[in-house]
Amino acid sequence: SIIHTDSITRLNKRTDRRNCYDYTMPDCFVATAAVLMFAANALLIVYYVKERERSHFDRDLFEELDPAYIRLEWDHRIDNTALWTAAGFINGFAWLFLCVPIIELSWILSRRGTSSTSLHLAIAFFALAGSFTEWISRLYFVGSNIATRHLARNFNLDRWISNNVQDDLGWRALEVTHLITSAYVWFLDAFEWICLSIILILTYSSVRHWREHDSSTFDGCWNALGLFIGLMCILEFVAEILRFDGYRTFGPIAIVYAVLNRLILIPIWLLTLSFLLPRATAKSEAAPNELELSTMDTAVAPPANTNPLSPPAAAFAQSPLPEVSSVAESSVASTLPPPESVAESSMASTLPPPPESVAGSSMASTLPPPPDTVVQSQEPDDGPSDLVLT
Missing domain, CATH: 1.20.1710 (IpaD-like)
Structure with a gap:
C-alpha cells in the first residue's frame, strides 16, 4: 500500500x-x-x-x-x-x-x-x-x-x-x-x-x-x-x-x-x-x-470474498475456523487425565494391599453382595466417569 x-x-x-x-x-x-x-x-x-x-x-x-x-x-x-x-x-x-x-x-x-x-x-x-x-x-x-x-x-x-x-x-x-x-x-x-x-x-x-x-x-x-x-x-x-x-x-x-x-x-x-x-x-x-x-x-490488495467454485468450497468458506490455541488446548485436555486421579492411581498400584483387605475380598467374593452394596458400588462408578468427561 x-x-x-x-x-x-x-x-x-x-x-x-x-x-x-x-x-x-x-x-x-x-x-x-x-x-x-x-x-x-x-x-x-x-x-x-x-x-x-x-x-x-x-x-x-x-x-x-x-x-x-x-x-x-x-x-x-x-x-x-x-x-x-x-x-x-x-x-x-x-x-x-x-x-x-x-x-x-x-x-x-x-x-x-x-x-x-x-x-x-x-x-x-x-x-x-x-x-x-x-x-x-x-x-x-x-x-x-x-x-x-x-x-x-x-x-x-x-x-x-x-x-x-x-x-x-x-x-x-x-x-x-x-x-x-x-x-x-x-x-x-x-x-x-x-x-x-x-x-x-x-x-x-x-x-x-x-x-x-x-x-x-x-x-x-x-x-x-x-x-x-x-x-x-x-x-x-x-x-x-x-x-x-x-x-x-x-x-x-x-x-x-x-x-x-x-x-x-x-x-x-x-x-x-x-x-x-x-x-x-x-x-x-x-x-x-x-x-x-x-x-x-x-x-x-487482492480481492476478498471470492466466489467458490463448488458447494463444499462455499460451505468451507462460510464456516469459521477455530483458533489454533483453542484447538491445541482441547486436544491436550482430552488426552491427559486429571492430576489427582493420576497420583492416586500410581500410589494404589505401588502399595500392596493389607491382609485384612485381602481376606475381606476373598470372603466378599464367596458371599453374594447385599442390595446396599450394589447401590453403593454403582454410585462411585458414575462419579469418576462424569468427572473424567468434564
Whole structure:
C-alpha cells in the first residue's frame, strides 16, 4: 500500500506539472509550421497578383511563341523570381515542421499503434509524401530557373541559322523548355494539396472515432474545420490545374481559394492543433501509468470474498475456523487425565494391599453382595466417569 500511495503521488505531481505548463504552452513545431505556411502563401499570392496584373500578357502571342512577347515574359520572370523562390523554400520548411506533429498526432490517435493501424500509417505516409514532393519540386525549380535565367541573359538566342538574320529561334526553344519544366513543378505543387486533403480527411475520421470515448481532448469544431479545409484543398488542386490551362479565366478563382484557405483557415487549424497536441500527448503518456497503477493495486490488495467454485468450497468458506490455541488446548485436555486421579492411581498400584483387605475380598467374593452394596458400588462408578468427561 505504501508503494501504491507513492506511485499515485508521483503521478499526480507529473499531472499537475503538465497542467501548469504543457496545456498552456503551444507545440513549437505546429506553431512554427503555421507561421511559415502563412508567410509562404502570402508571398505566393503576391506573386499571383503581380503575374495577373502584367500589362503585356496576350494569349494569342503566347501561343504563337512570338519572340518579342517571350522577351517581355522573361524580363518579368527574372524580376520576380526571388519572390517565387522564397515562397517555395519557406513552404518547404513549413512542410518539414508539419511532418513531426502530424506523425505524432497519428501515433496518439492510434493509441500507440493499437487501433486502426492502417489509417494512421496512411496519415503519416501522406505527411512524408507531401514534404518530400514539396522539396523535390522546389529544388527542381531552383535548378531549372538558374539554368534558364543564365541562358536568357548570357547566351545567343537571336541568331541561330545565320549571323546576319535575327531568327529568334533560341528564345522559342527556351520558352518551350521552360513550359515543360514549369508543368512538372506545377503538378508537384498541386499534389501538395492532394496530400494535405487526404491528411485532413483521415484525421477527421480518426478524431471522430476518438471522441466517442473521449470528447475532452480534441474539440469537435476544430475537427469539423479540418474536414472543411480538406474539401477546400481538393478545390485548390482543381483550381491549380485549371489555372495552368486557362489562366485568365480560372486565375481569380484560384486567388480567392488561396486567400480563404491558405491565409485564414489553415493557420487557424494549425494554431488550434498547437494547443491541443500537448494535452493529447500528456493523456497518451499518462494512460500506461494508470494501467501500471491499476495492476499494482490488484497485486497489493487482492480481492476478498471470492466466489467458490463448488458447494463444499462455499460451505468451507462460510464456516469459521477455530483458533489454533483453542484447538491445541482441547486436544491436550482430552488426552491427559486429571492430576489427582493420576497420583492416586500410581500410589494404589505401588502399595500392596493389607491382609485384612485381602481376606475381606476373598470372603466378599464367596458371599453374594447385599442390595446396599450394589447401590453403593454403582454410585462411585458414575462419579469418576462424569468427572473424567468434564
